[in-house]
Amino acid sequence: MMGDSNAGQKFTASENIRHFLISNAVPIIFIGLSAAAIPLSGFSAGYLVQEMLTRLARNSFLVLSLLIPIMAGMGLNFGMVLGAMAGQIGLILVTDWSVVGIPGMILAAIISMPIAALLGLICGKVLNMAKGREMVTSYILGFFINGVYQFVVLYLFGMRGILSVPFTGTEIRIPITNPQLVLSRGYGIRNAINLTGIRRVLDNAFPFSMHLNIGGGTSTINIPAGTFILIAAFCVFIVWFRRTKLGQDMRAIGQDMAIADSSGIAVERTRIIAIVISTMLAAFGQIIFLQNIGTMNTYNSHEQTGMFSIAALLIGGATVSKASIANVFIGVTLFHLMFVVSPMAGKELIGQAQLGEYFRVFVSYGIIAVSLVLHAWKRMQERERARRGLRGEG
Amino acid sequence: MDGKVKKFIENFGWPRIIIAAFLMCLFASTPLVGVRLDTSISDTLVRVGMNGVLVLAMVPMVQSGCGLNFGLPLGIISGLLGATTSIQIATSADIIAKSGAASGGMKYALASALQTGARGPLLFASALAIAVPCAAVLGFVYAQILNRVKGEEMMIATYVGFSSVAVMCMAWLLLPFDSAVMVWGYGGSGLRTTISTEGFWRHILSDFGSITIGRFYVPTGMFLFFAFMVFLVWAFFRTKTGTAITAVGSNPEFARASGINVDKMRTISVMFSTILGAVGILVYEQSFGFIQLYMGPLYMAFPAVAAILLGGASVNKATMTNVVVGTFLFQGILTMTPSVINNLLKSDMSEVIRIMVSNGMILYALTRKTQVKR
Helix, strand or coil: CCCHHHCCCCCCHHHHHHHHHHHCHHHHHHHHHHHHHHHHHCCCHHHHHHHHHHHHHHHHHHHHCCHHHHHCCCCCCCCHHHHHHHHHHHHHHHHHCCCCHHHHHHHHHHHHHHHHHHHHHHHHHHHHHCCCCHHHHHHHHHHHHHHHHHHHHHHHEECCCCEECCCCCCEECEECCCCCCECCCCECECCEEECHHHCCCCCCCCCCEEEEEECCEEEEEECCHHHHHHHHHHHHHHHHHHHCHHHHHHHHHHHCHHHHHHCCCCHHHHHHHHHHHHHHHHHHHHHHHHHHHCEEECCCHHHHHHHHHHHHHHHCCCCCCCCCHHHHHHHHHHHHHHHHHHHHHHHHHHCCHHHHHHHHHHHHHHHHHHHHHHHHHHHHHHHHHHHHHHHCCC | CHHHHHHHHHHHCHHHHHHHHHHHHHHHCHHHHCCCHHHHHHHHHHHHHHHHHHHHCCHHHHHCCCCCCCCHHHHHHHHHHHHHHHHHHHHHHHHHHHCCHHHCHHHHHHHHHCCCCCHHHHHHHHHHHHHHHHHHHHHHHHHHHHHCCCCCHHHHHHHHHHHHHHHHHHHHHHCCCCCCCCECCCCCCCECCEEECCCCCCCCCCCCCCEEECCEEECHHHHHHHHHHHHHHHHHCCCHHHHHHHHHHHCHHHHHHCCCCHHHHHHHHHHHHHHHHHHHHHHHHHHHCEEECCCCCCCCHHHHHHHHHHCCCECCECCHHHHHHHHHHHHHHHHHHHHHHHHHHCCCCHHHHHHHHHHHHHHHHHHCHHHHCC
């Protein structure tokens, strides 16, 4: 194992290069894949740059929300979909009240924050009951809360209620007045919601565009500056947060829960805080994501959020136990580059765009599988070695 | 007496009692809401038979300590390969049989055998014969992965399953099938998303000795097959290998100390689970009447996992009773909620109830204190 721990030793240049290649294998493979697929797809450079900037703005916040639980040693927070659902509830209500523009976004955030905090609290408590298997538990919890979300949005939101408090006749419902949002039966939110009121308001808050001259043609690139300012602020927050007492506690817990506990850190409480922060940030991330897309699939938008964010982070070179801000941006860029070019590349190569479509699904799932395997394998080997050491063989 | 009740509740678990009571209420309320009780019970029975073997596929891996088999799609795609190949064989044979005896001796004899009454059983047997070795190979590879990630099998199994489904999505587009009933009408290549098993082996097990009284239908053959599989697994866990697998599941360190090859036992159990998954999906499809390809198998592990947990299994212990009780309770809820709740509330809430019951059950199992130690 080469690492910073034996920095006293001198490494040759070739060893250093090898170490760099091994520790960055995943991003390097994806750079190679993209390099092969971009010419095949036939997209212009200007188009791709524009597309990447849009997607960076759209997704970075969501992916950044994953960093804090990783710091606290809780692995990839598959429970971030909880936050996404909270964000969507905020957006539904704001759309119904027709609050538009930046105030609409802020109001949606204000509504979703307490919901996200509550869901995060539940998630944190559940995960504390399932230490050592946080990932699978948070994953299933995402499905479970999705059921609750569907119940609320499909049966409690509406112009009329179907459930009532027994014997009193009071309807249990969350009033929605805009008939365009409600299914024709009178309750339940429609599957597709047009977010015209807040579409791209943050992206275009500070209109900014530049001319880019690549590959012979000049193209105008619109930069969603407003969103990037917010993302930058978030990055500063994370850097600052790492240095606070709470951040240090989380890192200690991430290193070793038992030692952190015996040195007086409130392990369970800190873990809950990590998840609550992550969930709240994910709620805000989903609001940013949807203001860029402009339409919301009430029952599907959040489902893919967790998987795509996690796959992007891992492609950026992060692992289950270690992730940096750089991983986020590299990952989002590479993942979405592949996302954009693979259907076209598949079409050019085999004549079927559907194949490229399935290929990117495979990559999203496959990359998560491979990263999880590598991480678990490494951990198992370390455990074995520790045990051999105890037996006096190491 | 009081202590006894308390003990019973503790053993059985609150969620299970609540769900069993809920199911009883659903059955009891059928006359009140105008749903026929006989069709309800018969529907439940059909679905128990359909899903039984898929739930059974959880047992070997749970017993060997590999956790809940979220990688079930791996077995399912092997089953799908068997299913599609058997239909391809049938259509090729039909063409040969039509072209007359001139086309050749042995091939023609086989092809005309498929035109007789033995067509269904032969084709289903060939589907099984192709699916099982595929599942064994995939299961072996899958086991090698799981042996390297002890303690984190479940999350990895989920994503291994998902990735394999995505790989097969590409394969279904590219594999050289040319049967007209399976490939897309336009383009002439790539399999359809759903393929009917009508005319091949639809209801081949279900209708074997089936009983129909009015609207009441019992798929006897399917139950016999399910019972046979349950017996097979039960008997397997009473052999020397089976006992060794159970030992590995209960305490791997202890098993190793007593000379059991832990990795080998885990490999056998994973292969066994995967094979059962392949057989399970074939049983499912012959009753359902359709083969679902592409993203169809993606989430199929979750209902099976939920069912066995509902039956009282934990993350590292499962019995045949758990399988049967769990499948009945889970499929009962799935069958009964749409009809009864719809009539009651005039609204279809069954999907939401299904999501909450199945995932709630998995969550309950994952968070139980006694199960956390490994």
